[in-house]
Amino acid sequence: xxxxxxxxxxxxxxxxxxxxxxxxxxxxxxxxxxxxxxxxxxxxxxxxxxxxxxxxxxxxxxxxxxxxxxxxxxxxxxxxxxxxxxxxxxxxxxxxxxxxxxxxxxxxxxxxxxxxxxxxxxxxxxxxxxxxxxxxxxxxxxxxxxxxxxxxxx
Amino acid sequence: xxxxxxxxxxxxxxxxxxxxxxxxxxxxxxxxxxxxxxxxxxxxxxxxxxxxxxxxxxxxxxxxxxxxxxxxxxxxxxxxxxxxxxxxxxxxxxxxxxxxxxxxxxxxxxxxxxxxxxxxxxxxxxxxxxxxxxxxxxxxxxxxxxxxxxxxxxxxxxxxxxxxxxxxxxxxxxxxxxxxxxxxxxxxxxxxxxxxxxxxxxxxxxxxxxxxxxxxxxxxxxxxxxxxxxxxxxxxxxxxxxxxxxxxxxxxxxxxxxxxxxxxxxxxxxxxxxxxxxxxxxxxxxxxxxxxxxxxxxxxxx
Numbered sequence: 001x002x003x004x005x006x007x008x009x010x011x012x013x014x015x016x017x018x019x020x021x022x023x024x025x026x027x028x029x030x031x032x033x034x035x036x037x038x039x040x041x042x043x044x045x046x047x048x049x050x051x052x053x054x055x056x057x058x059x060x061x062x063x064x065x066x067x068x069x070x071x072x073x074x075x076x077x078x079x080x081x082x083x084x085x086x087x088x089x090x091x092x093x094x095x096x097x098x099x100x101x102x103x104x105x106x107x108x109x110x111x112x113x114x115x116x117x118x119x120x121x122x123x124x125x126x127x128x129x130x131x132x133x134x135x136x137x138x139x140x141x142x143x144x145x146x147x148x149x150x151x152x153x154x
Numbered sequence: 155x156x157x158x159x160x161x162x163x164x165x166x167x168x169x170x171x172x173x174x175x176x177x178x179x180x181x182x183x184x185x186x187x188x189x190x191x192x193x194x195x196x197x198x199x200x201x202x203x204x205x206x207x208x209x210x211x212x213x214x215x216x217x218x219x220x221x222x223x224x225x226x227x228x229x230x231x232x233x234x235x236x237x238x239x240x241x242x243x244x245x246x247x248x249x250x251x252x253x254x255x256x257x258x259x260x261x262x263x264x265x266x267x268x269x270x271x272x273x274x275x276x277x278x279x280x281x282x283x284x285x286x287x288x289x290x291x292x293x294x295x296x297x298x299x300x301x302x303x304x305x306x307x308x309x310x311x312x313x314x315x316x317x318x319x320x321x322x323x324x325x326x327x328x329x330x331x332x333x334x335x336x337x338x339x340x341x342x343x344x345x346x347x348x349x350x351x352x353x354x355x356x357x358x359x360x361x362x363x364x365x366x367x368x369x370x371x372x373x374x375x376x377x378x379x380x381x382x383x384x385x386x387x388x389x390x391x392x393x394x395x396x397x398x399x400x401x402x403x404x405x406x407x408x409x410x411x412x413x414x415x416x417x418x419x420x421x422x423x424x425x426x427x428x429x430x431x432x433x434x435x436x437x438x439x440x441x442x443x444x445x446x447x448x449x450x451x452x453x454x455x456x
Contacts, residue, residue: 115279117260121238141260142281143162145345 011047017064019086020076025049027079028059034075034108034153035068042066055082070100075108077101078135078151101132109137112150116142125154156454159266159273163284163320168327175292177447177456178440185443189455190219196249197223198241199276200232200256205416205438206276206285210253213445222248239268246271251453254278272452280316285448286415287320289441290374296440297411297433298371301325307333307366309396310376310421312342317415318376319346326350332357333366337392340378363396368405373398375414375421375434393420400425413437 023031028048037044040063048059073085077099087095107124118125118141127137127146137146155170166174181187195214199207207225214221222245224230232241238256242265245252252269254262255276262275262282277283295301306325312318312334322332322342326349334342334357341359350357360366367373375398383389397420398412411433414422418434426432450456 111260113259115257115259117238117258117264120258121261121264123239123264139260141263142279144259144281 010050011045011060011062013091014043014045014062014064014088015091016089017042017062017066017087018068019088020061020063020073020080021058021084021086022052022055023048023059023061023076023080023083024055025057025059028061030079030153031059031061031076031083034079035063035072037061037063040066071102074100074102075105077132078105078109081133101129103129105129105137108154109146110152110154111139111142111144112146112152113139113142113144116144118142155448155451157272158452159269159275160284160448160452161262161266161273161275161278162282163287163324165284171288171291171324171327174288174444174447174451175295177451178288178292178443180456181443181446181450182440185446186216188218189450190214190217190453193251193453194220194222194249195449196245196252197221197225198245198252198254198256199223199225200227200254202226203255203277205441206255206283209438209441210274210276210285210445213442213449216442217446217450219449223253238265242269251449274448274452277316280314282320283316284320285441285445286317287324288448289437289444290317290321290413290415291324292440292444293411293413293433293437294372298409301328303329303331304371305331305333305369306372306374307335307363307370308342308374308376309335309363309366309398311340311378311382312336312376313340314379314382315376318342318374321374322346323349326353326355330355333360333370334358335360335363335366335396337361337395339388339392340382363398364402367402368407371407371410373403373410373412375412375418377414377417377419377421396421398422398426400429403429403431406431 025048043064045062049057052058083099085097086093105127111118111125126140130136130138135148211221238261246269251272253274253276257279259279259281262278266273275282275284308318378393380389410431412431414434
């Protein structure tokens with residue numbers, strides 16, 4: 001039995017909705033939070049630490065009856081840069097794409113600098129993305145650089 | 155530059171920066187003019203400052219303008235918990251231009267986004283202090299006759315010194331060769347070095363100051379601050395690493411000048427002060443002309 005079939009057994013198929021595949025195992029819960037699936041009312045299936053030929057292990061999320069806008073999905077690029085997005089309609093793959101890290105990020109990430117105005121006054125943190133692979137985000141306000149190690153989601 | 159806030163040095167293009175320096179020359183020739191008599195400038199200093207605040211206020215006063223504001227936040231409504239947003243929106247009603255220093259980083263950018271009148275950043279924490287950069291550029295231009303192709307040595311706290319960061323970024327427009335002298339712990343951060351590398355300019359790093367002096371056109375000294383060190387012994391060891399003595403500037407280039415943003419502690423011996431190559435007090439005076447030029451230009455008067 002190949003691993004694909006095992007996966008299908010572990011996370012059952014959805015009729016309509018979105019499958020987010022190839023999420024790093026440790027990022028599944030962050031993706032759930034970023035896409036606000038905690039407060040979502042339709043069926044959400046997810047699994048993590050699945051076997052993956054490409055990445056060793058991976059996570060997967062299936063969201064029933066929900067199709068995301070690209071800008072919503074691109075938010076997850078910070079934690080799942082190689083995620084693939086599969087739209088399912090009537091149990092069939094209707095569309096397949098990969099996420100793209102945006103050039104500019106607003107309101108997802110917290111500036112790591114405690115003395116930044118965004119952590120003091122009521123306003124939304126904004127960043128320009130200096131490095132999409134290594135994740136280096138330059139704060140629009142304090143100009144400090146938030147990196148993977150200091151990344152914290154709002 | 156009418157109505158254009160100055161928050162970070164890169165908000166102004168190289169041409170715009172040069173225009174301010176050009177205009178500063180005119181104000182240096184004629185620093186007392188009655189061109190701001192119809193204007194009110196707000197000077198909001200949320201933390202103490204001597205040079206910056208007084209030189210802004212002197213610049214405005216010599217041009218006949220009026221100043222409202224405060225020099226520390228403790229007796230203002232900030233103390234009552236007022237947000238910066240509300241303070242700025244209120245004071246913008248009373249003034250044509252706001253000069254602000256605030257210890258919170260990014261505060262000036264935020265103010266410039268919500269304020270109906272332009273903002274000049276007079277320092278936002280460890281982030282930016284662009285008028286210092288303009289007066290440094292002016293001082294270099296005035297003493298060297300050019301900003302292009304110079305050897306600039308920077309000494310001291312290159313890691314936390316915001317004046318260093320902004321000056322490095324600004325000098326990247328002028329094909330500068332950088333000589334960076336600091337203790338290993340206080341090296342120029344990679345986020346600033348990135349600008350030098352992007353322009354493919356040359357930089358050298360040293361821990362010893364003496365070898366850079368003979369080749370330098372400008373020696374830019376900075377203070378190493380006690381509060382940067384968690385270990386007081388470490389501070390004591392490092393603070394005495396860079397002390398400029400007059401004997402060290404004997405064999406320097408003809409137009410060589412020593413600059414320092416001030417205040418100094420012990421990094422420049424007072425025996426340097428009377429040497430014609432010491433330039434730091436003139437540098438502070440240049441701040442008045444540069445700020446006059448900036449204010450006049452933002453208010454659309456010149």
